Amino acid sequence: MSQPTVKPASLAELAQFAMLLEVTARGKPGNIDRCHDYEDTRLDHFLSSAVLAKPVFSAVEEGRLSIGEAMRDAVARTNMHNGGNTHFGAFLLLLPLIAGRGIAGAAELVKKTTVTDAVLFYEAFGLTQVRVRTEDPMDVNDPASVQRLIDEQITMYNVMEYSAPHDMVAREWTNGFALTRRAADLLIAQNSGVHTIPAMFLALMAEYPDTFIAKKFDAKTAEAVMYQAREVLDGKRSLAAFDGECIKAGINPGSLADICIAGIFTALLEGWKWDC
Template sequence: MSRDARGGRRPTDPVDDATLALLVEVAGTPKPGNVDRRRDLDDLRFESFLGGAVGAREGLELAAGEGPGDEVASVGGAFERAVSGMAERARTNTQFGCLLLLVPLVRAAADSDRELSPAGVDAVCRATTVDDAVAFYRAFEVVDVAVDDPPPGADDLDVRRGGDAEPAVCEREMTLRDVLALSAAPSDSAEATDSAEANRVPDRNAAEWTEGFPRTFRAAEWILTDEGPLADRAARAFLGLLAAGPDTLVASTQGAETAREASARAAALLGVESAGPDGIGGVDAVPAEAVHGADLAAAEVLAEAFVDEGINPGTTADLTCAALFVALRRGAEVAP
């Protein structure tokens, strides 16, 4: 909720909250290994994320039915437009994963027939179509996204093919949720046919799509029940999410072992046990009081170490952004 000029509370627009979530996420400090308001990376700057948030707005409006003539784009179409706008303004990939999570959340929040709940957003994801999947693939043509190789037998569905994957997507009748399920499968699934696949870290963003956004809603509760500036609460929630399970981007760029070690280091900072080898369900093992008590000064030391080591938990930042959106929809405010 926001306040009018006389201090009364009024409903907020889901697109405003999604934009604010993108901005507060990058302002949260420290988020070890990520860009924040005090820390740039060699190839990414703080202001690039501000531009990306502004550029993505048109796609978020389409997701909420606020396009020209109250146009409501498909989930895939809204995502494609949001990514395109982000890339045009930021000139790089700043928030691809954030938008993948925000678009169905915005759709659920804006739909009067649904509620912003795990069941509500799950219904949005389950309603996606083959056309949504094709639009998702096209979005990879405008940005460079670090991804793992596809699971065995799915080379024709490699997202790095962009729009060239459309015939395979259509032939297999894959919805957007179906496509993401390929990356969300845990390492002990039937697809784990060799040691490399068995050691794979599941895609956390894809897992949200197939599991009803459990990490998002859990972290939103951490934020809502925490105290202090919203950006600080976001930074603490980031640490909780990283402790809960290995980061997909770190696993893609530096390997599963490094990703799991990074999560163990975040868990140690919070004083909790590491979530386990694959992190599935790990978010429930992180107590809210451990997150709320996170030492941000100690996190600064970890942040510098991660930057020096090239550890960039970008997927954890995506989840933090999604959690901020849910928290904002449920009453969190930037005002004291």
């Protein structure tokens, strides 16, 4: 009897897997993992988000949702738990990567987003508590901003262009997903193993100040964390001590975590094998 044909994992499944691998990888300083929870947000909130997002990922893979529609629906579905924002930035990266079948396609697709996508993106913002800059003229919580999108024909790509200077996730849309590519390359270069994801994450931490930290605290704090990560890589600081300091201070590199997820997805898509 012939063996049944096993279908390769779908893009939706790879995206879900990337989310699960990132949040369960131990050794990512300051972020929630199997050993760390925050008071209001826990590991199970992130796991729930990864499960609940799957139908949206599938709809995007099948071409049934635009990026704006998918952002709104993904946030609405994953808002069923009370853990706050878990994967908003990850969705912003994963959805075009799924729709574009990888980085090259995503980089072109995002430029074709519409004003309607931008309005739906603002609706998605309204469903969660994503950290934003104060006194922003394009405040996502201000109804006048939505009207401005329509009046001035501002597309979702234009919104990312506006946000790019102070948001590294938005910047991925405008720079061809450069850090996503960097993250994937780090994983692929290491081949496989349980320590590859934390090693990739720490390398990115040591290279780039996290913009989520900058919004939560300030740019000086984000730069200090970057230099501390470099000290860990240089053997001048203990990883465990650094992690503990970040957790105690509430310093979590959330933007880099989102890029980490996108990098894992890209690496998986390109044949990288994760080996526990």
